[in-house]
Amino acid sequence: MKRNIITYVSTLLFIYFSYLLCSLLLSVLYKFTTTPQNIYNFIIIFCSYFVIILAGIYFSLRNKDKTLLHALFFTLIFFVCSFLLSLLHPSYINLLIKCAVFLVTVTCINFIKK
Numbered sequence: 001m002k003r004n005i006i007t008y009v010s011t012l013l014f015i016y017f018s019y020l021l022c023s024l025l026l027s028v029l030y031k032f033t034t035t036p037q038n039i040y041n042f043i044i045i046f047c048s049y050f051v052i053i054l055a056g057i058y059f060s061l062r063n064k065d066k067t068l069l070h071a072l073f074f075t076l077i078f079f080v081c082s083f084l085l086s087l088l089h090p091s092y093i094n095l096l097i098k099c100a101v102f103l104v105t106v107t108c109i110n111f112i113k114k
Contacts, residue, residue, distance in 0.1 A: 003062075004070060007062040007063060008074055008077060010062075011055050011062075011074065012077070012078065014051075014055055015051055015052070015055050015078070018047075018051040018054075018055075019051065022044070022047040022048070022051070023044075026040065026043060045094075048098070049101060052098050052101050052102050052105070053101065053105050055102065056101070056105025057109055059071065059074060060105070060109035061113075067106060068106065068110060071102070072103070074102075075099045075103055078098075078099065079095060079096075082095050
């Protein structure tokens with residue numbers, strides 16, 4: 001049980017710290033270069049989904065048993081945390097798609113492991 005909680009917390013920390021790092025790098029890029037707004041938005045979206053895919057791979061490799069059940073529970077936790085963090089700027093479609101990408105990544109890695 002302790003291993004599962006550590007996996008949940010480390011995956012959440014990986015996601016949110018990666019978002020923070022990407023935001024800091026892209027804000028510096030946006031401030032000091034003349035990057036068009038649509039390219040900047042595309043890079044942000046690409047980085048966010050790439051982080052979710054990496055988190056799904058990490059999560060599925062850390063969990064040894066009942067991976068899909070744990071992934072569903074983690075997706076619920078991630079959805080609630082992200083929902084609470086984005087109350088001022090809701091983007092529920094992106095949030096649902098990120099949860100689906102996470103579940104698809106975990107499912108694919110789970111099938112590859114077996």
